[in-house]
Amino acid sequence: xxxxxxxxxxxxxxxxxxxxxxxxxxxxxxxxxxxxxxxxxxxxxxxxxxxxxxxxxxxxxxxxxxxxxxxxxxxxxxxxxxxxxxxxxxxxxxxxxxxxxxxxxxxxxxxxxxxxxxxxxxxxxxxxxxxxxxxxxxxxxxxxxxxxxxxxxxxxxxxxxx
Numbered sequence: 001x002x003x004x005x006x007x008x009x010x011x012x013x014x015x016x017x018x019x020x021x022x023x024x025x026x027x028x029x030x031x032x033x034x035x036x037x038x039x040x041x042x043x044x045x046x047x048x049x050x051x052x053x054x055x056x057x058x059x060x061x062x063x064x065x066x067x068x069x070x071x072x073x074x075x076x077x078x079x080x081x082x083x084x085x086x087x088x089x090x091x092x093x094x095x096x097x098x099x100x101x102x103x104x105x106x107x108x109x110x111x112x113x114x115x116x117x118x119x120x121x122x123x124x125x126x127x128x129x130x131x132x133x134x135x136x137x138x139x140x141x142x143x144x145x146x147x148x149x150x151x152x153x154x155x156x157x158x159x160x161x162x
Contacts, residue, residue: 043073045067047078051083052130064077097125101121106144112135113134125149
């Protein structure tokens with residue numbers, strides 16, 4: 001699936017029809033740049049996405065399946081990366097893993113560790129996305145949660161608790 005990166009939604013839409021919109025670089029990551037002539041007679045789905053959007057993460061496997069299934073019938077799916085956070089805009093940051101450590105009440109999480117850390121609370125930030133750090137066993141109680149990034153490079157992160 002061709003990917004355009006990074007630019008605003010408006011710039012991406014303009015790029016697809018060969019227009020120039022404002023200032024900003026357009027980089028096609030895994031195909032040659034497509035023109036209106038390349039797309040004539042095709043069904044085109046433009047997927048605007050960002051690494052940290054849970055809606056995109058849930059939807060993307062289905063869009064990829066459509067692209068694979070209907071490619072021979074003329075479907076072209078173009079992914080336009082529209083970064084929300086600064087770390088998503090800098091390709092060099094995406095390629096640099098950042099180790100981190102999680103503590104619960106000042107201690108390693110042990111059996112309460114999530115899928116993305118070990119029992120000692122060690123994990124590696126390797127790409128933008130959602131990381132499961134803790135799976136608190138019953139009963140759920142108030143706890144002090146600490147995360148320490150052990151090297152520079154983690155520029156933005158968000159936590160959700162449920």
